[in-house]
Amino acid sequence: MSVTVRIPTILRTYTGGQAEVSAEGATLAEVIADLEKNHTGIAARVLDDQGQLRRFVNVYVNDDDVRFEQGLETATPDGAGVSIIPAVAGG
Amino acid sequence: MAVQTVASSTNSVNLGPAAALSCRECGHRVPLGPVFACEECFGPLEIAYDFSGYDTEELRKRIEAGPANIWRYAPLLPVPADVAGKPNLNPGWTKLVKADNLARELGVTGGLYVKDDSGNPTHSFKDRVVAQALEAARVFGFTTLSCSSTGNLAGAVGAAAARAGFRSCVFIPHDLEQGKIVMAAVYGGDLVGIEGNYDDVNRFCSELIGDPVGEGWGFVNVNLRPYYAEGSKTLAYEIAEQLGWRLPDQIVVPIASGSQLTKIDKGLQELIKLGLVEDKPYKIFGAQAEGCSPVSTAFKAGHDVVRPQKPDTIAKSLAIGNPADGPYVLDIARRTGGAVEDVTDEQIVDAIKLLARTEGIFAETAGGVTVGVTRKLIDNGVLDPAKTTVVLNTGDGLKTLDAVAGTGLTATIRPNLDSFREAGLV
DSSP states (O other): OEEEEEOOGGGGGGTTTOSEEEEEOSBHHHHHHHHHHHSTTHHHHHBOTTSSBOTTEEEEETTEEGGGTTGGGOBOOTTOEEEEEEOOOOO | OOOOOSOOOOOOOOOTTEEEEEETTTOOEEOSSSOOBOTTTOOBEEEEEOOTTOOHHHHHHHHHTSOSSGGGGGGGSSSOTTGGGSSSOOOOOOOEEEOHHHHHHHTOOSOEEEEEGGGSTTSBTHHHHHHHHHHHHHHHTOOEEEEEOSSHHHHHHHHHHHHHTOEEEEEEETTOOHHHHHHHHTTSSEEEEESSOHHHHHHHHHHHHTSGGGTTEEETTTTTHHHHHGGGHHHHHHHHHHTTSOOOSEEEEEOSSSHHHHHHHHHHHHHHHTTSSOOOOOEEEEEEETTBOHHHHHHHHTOSSOOOOOOOSSOGGGOOSSOTTHHHHHHHHHHHTOOEEEEOHHHHHHHHHHHHHHHSOOBOHHHHHHHHHHHHHHHTTOSOTTSOEEEEEOBBGGGGGGGGTTOOOSOOOOSSHHHHHHTTOO
């Protein structure tokens, strides 16, 4: 499964400045593992010491927040768009 | 008394006592700039100050001699010292209403006050936070002001941009209350409805910032968020000063993202550290609508992680299902001995009417949430009626007329006295 991952500004040092990169994986966990293979260091920024998504990271597969889906086990169908976004306050 | 809150900064950005940005999660520190998330852990960045050299009594006199708006507190905010002379909306110094009628109704004997922020220039507390972001936008050279908004912020940004000569382009959920749409659009900036809820709007804006399209844009609650959020500290400063430089015992604060509550706590802590008020315990209570109660749900369950919800409530200004500052709200409520509670839409409407009927204050739905939660907390024995209590009303009821749409004429009569008598109103 090949997906497109949107990279937030603060992680672009790991992708050579690219805002979008391709990655492989049938689930979000596999996609992040593949990202790490090609962009070493990026996984530790997104995941905490227990291997869970950091609490101030929001990840969307297509338009769905993975916290409403299966978290890291959320399926990433071929051609899906994955967005990694820092959480922000609002109002 | 001099207070050294942080080590001095090496960067040269002139934002008064603001010294650096510090990650609230891991403490990683970066120079002042238009960034909001920690590059190490994604945690929120907030302002670290250098208050060294402040003499308590001189500071108190300087504040008391200052303008009747938030700039009286400029020495404690991330703004240049000459901020009051720049074109902005000069919000703040809103009324702290001694609500004796409401107190009688609720059985409060220790003194009940409503901090009525509907008196701000665009009729909500958002003018306070936008004013900080505007100064940061000037310093960082932005020319467009933007935001993701549940409505109140859109109006505040539009008005501040108009006054300061900035372009504005703001993003809102497409199905907001008509009053809020009009009150945002009237200032002449661009207003874009997004097909989705607030969390979808927020996500869109976060992606826009990372795109070349968004270059040169100051999003007040995204890339200028560390500065913006500090504006809520002024609520704490004003409440304490208006009480005669005294901390209240209990404060009831609405929760959307949770930012306001955390900054009120930060403001109170600063006043204590600076010696401007006596150090004594206070409790902070958070208020949510049942239809969007992720923080209240986590509090009651004893969790320290907030699980997002899909909002469904009339309190649209609080309808943030994934509140970024939720975990910090839980920490503060527990640390101070407060609580987080929620009320139904029906209870919100009842509370809006109660506040209007007893104090002549017409609150928007968020004010109905705080008053409704105050009543519930008293009924449940959680909030002590014998203590001095401050309830926040953060917006004007004219913004959410639909919520009380069932309120109307007592009678319709012919224009003569007989008809008036027949209506049974004499």
